[in-house]
Amino acid sequence: MSEAVALDPTVVAVILAMAVVTYLTKAGGLWLVSRLELSDRVAVGLDALPGAVVVAFVAPALVDGGVPEWAGAAATVVVAKRTGNLLASLTVGVGVVFLSRTLL
């Protein structure tokens, strides 16, 4: 179990730096809003960012994939829309990929 509790100093430093960056985003908006006026332009861009990040991540993965990944993606989206339940959509998506790879 010594590997499980191993803490590499470089890794710890990167994780703590991620924590600082994340905290600054969480605290920064609250701090800023009392001092500056966010322009509509910036607000629109920030608002679109989460969706854009997700799409930029997923689109190349699907382009690089094949029939099992496409079938899995379709199943994931359908279950996510119907149930809104993360575990359900993950289970079905991964299950479809697994079955397609096994059968095809």
Added chain:
Amino acid sequence: MEFSGSGVRAGAVAGVPVALGVAGYGLVFGVVAARAGLSVAEAALMSATVLAGAAQLVAVELWGSPLPVVAILTTTAVINLRYVLLGAALHPWLRSLSPLATYTSVFFVADENWALSIDAFRNGRRDAAFLLGSGIVLWGLWVVATVIGAITGDLVGDPARFGFDFIVTALFLTLAVGFWEGRRSFGPWSGAAVVGIAANAVLPGEWYILCGALAGAAVAVVTRDE
């Protein structure tokens, strides 16, 4: 607004259902982190100190040797930029609190308990500690689930054999369904997809995520109504 122990308790109780949903996500993060080579302790430390699901998942996707530190931190900042807006949106209810209460509470902000708390405040809840209470429950389950995922992830064989390599794609597709805002999303998402795919073809590593995301945000700014 007040800030009391009973507010923390009310938030904690109300936060349990969404925290359980987040715990499912934490299991996935633990598995992916272990796959990427993080120890159980390192994965737990990241969940305990960063507390930002999407950013953590992308960060461990970027993990390698040597660590691409600049890419990890830049991507973390870009993915978490939305928290600038979420934090700003909390201002009406937090502004009368002490700096200590305010800046402790914002550490525990995640998408789910933020939405829950905004909903509660809009419906007349006068105790701002609701946000902290719901956040603490979410944080606790997030860390515990990460540890469980990281330990069991070590025991699972080749992920592709079971389709487990698809988990992250499925996770982001599920997030995308939640982020979709109808026609308003179409332009930005097309921009993000096209630039992401093109950048993936010509750029090394994972920079395509940044390129695509910034392209999507740029389309949103350029094509905004009014």
